[in-house]
Amino acid sequence: MSLFNIFKKTKGQTSEPQSVDSTIDGRTADGSDWVYSDEVRRHFFEPQNFTTKTPADYNGLGMVGSPACGDMMKIWLTIDPKTERIRDFKWQTFGCASAIASTSMLSVMVTENGGRTVDEALQIKPTDIIDRLSGLPDRKIHCSVLGDKALQAAVNDYFRRTRQEQRMKPEGSRVIDRQLNITDKDIEKAVVDGARTLEAVQAKTKVGTGDRGCLAEVEDLIRFYVEKYYG
Amino acid sequence: MFKKEKIKLGPKIRPDRQKVRYFDHAATTYLAPRVVKAMEPYWSEKFGNPSALYAKGREAKAAIDQARAQVAQIFNCSPGEIIFEGSGTESDNHALIGTALANKARGNHIITSTIEHHAVLHALGFLETQGFEVTYLPVDRDGLIKLAELEKAIRPETILVSIMLANNEIGTVQPIKEISAVIKSAGQPIMFHTDACQAAGFYELDVASLGVDLMTVNGSKIYGPKGTGVLYVKKGTAIQPYIHGGGQENGRRAGTENVAGIVGLATALELVQAEKEQENERLLKLRSKLIDGLLKIPKVVLNGHPEKRLPNNVNVTIKDIEGEAMLLHLDEYGIAASTGSACTSGSLEPSHVILALGHPYEMAHGSIRFSLGHSNTAADIDFLLKVFPPIIEKLRAMSPVKLGE
Numbered sequence: 323m324s325l326f327n328i329f330k331k332t333k334g335q336t337s338e339p340q341s342v343d344s345t346i347d348g349r350t351a352d353g354s355d356w357v358y359s360d361e362v363r364r365h366f367f368e369p370q371n372f373t374t375k376t377p378a379d380y381n382g383l384g385m386v387g388s389p390a391c392g393d394m395m396k397i398w399l400t401i402d403p404k405t406e407r408i409r410d411f412k413w414q415t416f417g418c419a420s421a422i423a424s425t426s427m428l429s430v431m432v433t434e435n436g437g438r439t440v441d442e443a444l445q446i447k448p449t450d451i452i453d454r455l456s457g458l459p460d461r462k463i464h465c466s467v468l469g470d471k472a473l474q475a476a477v478n479d480y481f482r483r484t485r486q487e488q489r490m491k492p493e494g495s496r497v498i499d500r501q502l503n504i505t506d507k508d509i510e511k512a513v514v515d516g517a518r519t520l521e522a523v524q525a526k527t528k529v530g531t532g533d534r535g536c537l538a539e540v541e542d543l544i545r546f547y548v549e550k551y552y553g
Numbered sequence: 554m555f556k557k558e559k560i561k562l563g564p565k566i567r568p569d570r571q572k573v574r575y576f577d578h579a580a581t582t583y584l585a586p587r588v589v590k591a592m593e594p595y596w597s598e599k600f601g602n603p604s605a606l607y608a609k610g611r612e613a614k615a616a617i618d619q620a621r622a623q624v625a626q627i628f629n630c631s632p633g634e635i636i637f638e639g640s641g642t643e644s645d646n647h648a649l650i651g652t653a654l655a656n657k658a659r660g661n662h663i664i665t666s667t668i669e670h671h672a673v674l675h676a677l678g679f680l681e682t683q684g685f686e687v688t689y690l691p692v693d694r695d696g697l698i699k700l701a702e703l704e705k706a707i708r709p710e711t712i713l714v715s716i717m718l719a720n721n722e723i724g725t726v727q728p729i730k731e732i733s734a735v736i737k738s739a740g741q742p743i744m745f746h747t748d749a750c751q752a753a754g755f756y757e758l759d760v761a762s763l764g765v766d767l768m769t770v771n772g773s774k775i776y777g778p779k780g781t782g783v784l785y786v787k788k789g790t791a792i793q794p795y796i797h798g799g800g801q802e803n804g805r806r807a808g809t810e811n812v813a814g815i816v817g818l819a820t821a822l823e824l825v826q827a828e829k830e831q832e833n834e835r836l837l838k839l840r841s842k843l844i845d846g847l848l849k850i851p852k853v854v855l856n857g858h859p860e861k862r863l864p865n866n867v868n869v870t871i872k873d874i875e876g877e878a879m880l881l882h883l884d885e886y887g888i889a890a891s892t893g894s895a896c897t898s899g900s901l902e903p904s905h906v907i908l909a910l911g912h913p914y915e916m917a918h919g920s921i922r923f924s925l926g927h928s929n930t931a932a933d934i935d936f937l938l939k940v941f942p943p944i945i946e947k948l949r950a951m952s953p954v955k956l957g958e
Contacts, residue, residue, distance in 0.1 A: 366881065374950045389915035389954045392875065392895045392903065396953035414953035418877035418896035422951065462896075 358419060359456035365423035370430050373398070373412040380412070381483055384476030387468055393417040395425055395472045401480050407437040413472075420462035427454050428469040440477055444491075446470070448551055463551060464514045498540060501533035506543055513547035520544060573887045574933045578774070578865060578926030579721050579751060580891055584817070585776035585927070591820040592778065595813035603810050604801065613812045620819035627826050628768070628785050629759040636802050637815050638782035641750040641771030642672035645715075647795035647806070648746045648767045648784055649676045652713055653685055655791040656744070660710030666690045666698050667909040668725075669717055673748055674905075677715070690716075692909055695858035696725030704735050713744045718752035718763075722893060722906040722922060723857030724866025726752065733764025744790060750774050754825040755833055755864055766790050770822065772814065776927065777821030781814040836864040836925050839934055843867050843923060846938040850945060852956065856907055856920060865925040868893075870907070870916045872956045874948040879921055882944040888937055893920040915956065 358366070382399035393416065400410035411429040415422050428451050432443045448466040452458050458466060478490045497505050504527055512526040520541055523529060530537045575583075584592075595616065601609030603617050617637070625632040638644040653663060665677055667689045677687045688706045690698045698716065714736055719726045729747055736743050746767035749758060753770040760768055767790065772781035786792055786805075798807030825832070844867055847853050852872040871879065876892025883890055893904025895918060903917035923937070 366878070367885070369951065372951050385953070389873075389918065389956070390913060392914070392918045394953055414951055416873065416952040416954040417875050418894065419881050420896075421875075422878060 358423075358459075361427075361454070361456045362419060362423040362458065365426040365455070366419040369422055369426040371411055371426065371433065372414060372429075374414075377410065377412045380410070382476040382478075382480030384472045384474070384479060386472045386475055387417075389416055393421050393465060393468050395421070395468050397425070397429075397472045397476050399473075399476045399480060401440060402437075403484060406439045406441070408432050408440065408443055409437050417465060417468075418462070420458050420465035421468060423455055424451050424458070424466040424469045425472075427451050428466075428473065430454075432473070440480065443473060444477060446473070461516055463516075467514050467551065498543070499529045499533045499536050502528055502531075504529045509540060509543045510547050513544060514551055518544070518548050518552070573889060574936060575928055576888060576890045576923040576925065576933075576937070579724075579863075579922065579924035581773045581779060582776045582926055583928070584778060585821060585824055587824060588777055588817045588821045592813040592817040595816055599812070603812060604799070613810075616812055616816050617810055620815045623819040623823055624783055627758055627822055629761050630785055631788065633803070634785055634788055636784045636786060636805050637810060637818070638784050638806060639796075639808070639811070640780055641670075641748070641769055641773070641782045643795070644769040644771065644782035644784040645670070645672040645746075645748055646676045647792070648769055648786075649673065649713065649715060650680060651792040651795050651805075652744050652746070652767065652790065653680050654683075655793045656712045657684075659742070660708075660712040661685045662688070662708050662711040664688045664690060664703065664706050664711060664714045666692060666716055666727075668692050668696055668720055668723075668906045669715065670721055670748060670750070673715055673717070692725075694910055695861070696720055696723050696906070696910055697858065697861065698727060698732070700728075700731055700735050703732060704739075707736070707739045707741075707743065709741065711739075711741070711743050713746065715746040715748070718747045718749040718756070719863050719866075720857070720906060721751045722904060723868045723910070724751070724863035724924075725858045726756075726861045726863065729763050729765065737764065751863060753822065755829055758826070760785055760787070767792075772818035772821055775821045775825045778814045778817040781811060781818040783818060783822075832927075833864045836929075839925050839929055839931060840864055840867055842931065843925075843934050843937070844869075846934065847941075850942055854916070856910065856912070856916075863924075867923040867925070868920060870912070870920045871945055872915075872919055873952045873954045874945065875918050876921055878948055879941075879944060882948070883937075883941065886936075886940045888940070891922045891924070893922070894918045915954070 377398045380398035380400050382401055385396045387394040395413065395415045397411060397413045399408055401408050411432045413425045413429055415425045431446055431454060432438055448470045451466040451469060474491055481487060481490045497503060498509065508527050509523060509529060512523045515526065517523040517526050523544055524531060530540050599612050599616065601613040603610060603614040621632040621635050624635050638647060661684055663677060663680065663685055665673060665687060681687055690702050690706060692698055716727055716732055718729055733745055736745050744766045747765045748769045750769060750771045751774060754775045766787040768785040770783050773779040794805055794807060796807045801807055801810055844855060847869050848855065854870045856868040856870055875896060876894030877896040880890060880892055893907045895903040903914055904920060907917035907920050
């Protein structure tokens with residue numbers, strides 16, 4: 323291997339986000355990650371399907387995130403109960419360009435070509451949104467995850483309203499590390515925030531530092547979520 | 554059947570095809586033409602190594618000596634108390650790590666504030682791994698430290714205090730002379746460092762009058778070159794080198810001197826210091842105009858002290874919307890500004906300064922800083938105040954967040 327390759331980033335092997343200075347005067351260490359694709363720009367500057375007021379005839383409402391986290395999203399679905407096709411997807415988003423563009427793109431993907439059915443819509447993965455946006459910077463991937471979660475929440479609401487509770491996907495979480503009370507959701511969040519290895523997830527969550535018995539399961543979960551979000 | 558709502562913000566013109574209005578002077582500045590001119594001979598003509606004995610070396614050495622004398626005059630100190638550094642960050646690191654290690658036998662306690670630049674905070678974070686203890690003084694809503702808390706924080710083992718002259722994000726100016734008086738009245742030798750990078754273009758830098766033992770200034774905020782810094786170290790202050798190697802800078806900062814950079818830094822410092830009264834007055838008018846205009850927009854809050862702030866700093870939080878989205882829209886109009894939102898930070902953490910003021914996270918995410926400088930005119934402010942409100946309105950229309958007034 324050439325010496326120079328040491329410093330090259332190979333595909334699928336992205337480096338951990340460095341602990342770089344944040345805020346106003348700081349930028350990422352390498353200054354990259356800053357060019358959004360034209361598709362992101364388009365959906366950011368001309369967002370599709372957003373609404374300024376609550377739609378009259380929706381039957382599925384989903385809201386995720388919070389302004390404190392820096393991202394918040396609210397979506398309203400209008401689902402045809404006979405065909406289960408999503409006829410309309412309206413949204414509001416508080417967040418950066420990636421968050422706005424991701425929601426806009428998701429709304430297009432769900433409603434294009436006459437609209438997907440509920441089951442088809444739930445097949446959309448964060449990576450599908452990112453692909454349609456021609457990519458997002460690594461540390462903006464969580465923005466697309468938010469859309470995925472908002473959609474699931476809105477569909478759950480639709481199932482609740484139509485008395486199909488058995489079809490709801492539970493939002494609940496499972497405790498993995500009993501000593502520190504760390505759940506699968508915490509591990510998922512760590513992966514979404516950029517941790518791809520056990521060490522990186524531990525740096526964020528301390529998972530398994532006391533209860534080492536859970537490490538095998540933690541590693542399984544990391545593989546699963548890395549595949550899900552970055553695969 | 555379903556009407557599509559689209560956002561219309563007028564014709565979009567890429568910034569590279571229109572006039573850029575630069576409101577980010579606290580991030581960095583362009584070089585003043587006179588600075589460029591002063592540096593020019595030192596690239597190819599007077600390129601010698603200042604350590605060399607022959608004529609080419611001596612002329613470079615003479616340039617550094619002259620630059621050192623210029624800076625010393627502005628700082629009201631002797632040339633031997635000036636160390637040229639590779640950046641403001643390096644100077645901060647050298648000041649803190651160099652003095653802490655050299656004075657470790659006397660004590661291991663250091664005091665600073667929660668709103669320092671990361672160059673100070675992270676250097677102190679490193680010292681914490683080396684057995685030092687650091688007290689982080691909180692600030693009030695306006696970003697000022699409380700002198701009584703400083704007094705209380707001083708311990709027998711305290712050796713160093715580092716408080717910035719003016720904050721880079723919110724522009725709040727600390728009472729350095731009063732802080733110095735508190736430190737000097739403690740009855741024990743405590744070194745006092747101030748990071749004056751943001752303040753250097755606007756205020757007196759007389760180290761005797763400020764009462765500091767160490768002071769950091771850099772070139773890239775004062776229309777000087779990037780990659781240049783200067784550290785004042787009061788005679789008799791024990792300090793270790795931070796960069797090791799040759800004997801340059803009297804053995805205190807190794808590495809062949811950045812001659813052009815040093816000349817540029819000294820020239821820039823002279824220029825801004827000579828013009829500061831006039832320029833401050835001009836900037837204050839622009840600042841008031843901008844702040845007044847922004848505060849007329851509903852749900853906009855000023856961050857930082859209303860009066861004790863840099864004449865060029867405007868930092869506001871626009872409630873219900875996020876900073877990066879604002880910046881990208883402004884960029885379409887050729888306007889360059891900064892935000893404390895997490896979305897623009899590598900660590901995904903919002904501004905530690907806005908949070909330190911006691912504001913919730915959403916206030917940091919929606920913060921935006923306009924920092925004024927040479928190129929800005931009243932027409933720039935008018936343009937900004939014309940294009941910004943519709944951007945805010947559109948982003949708010951898209952936002953599910955509705956914070957209180």
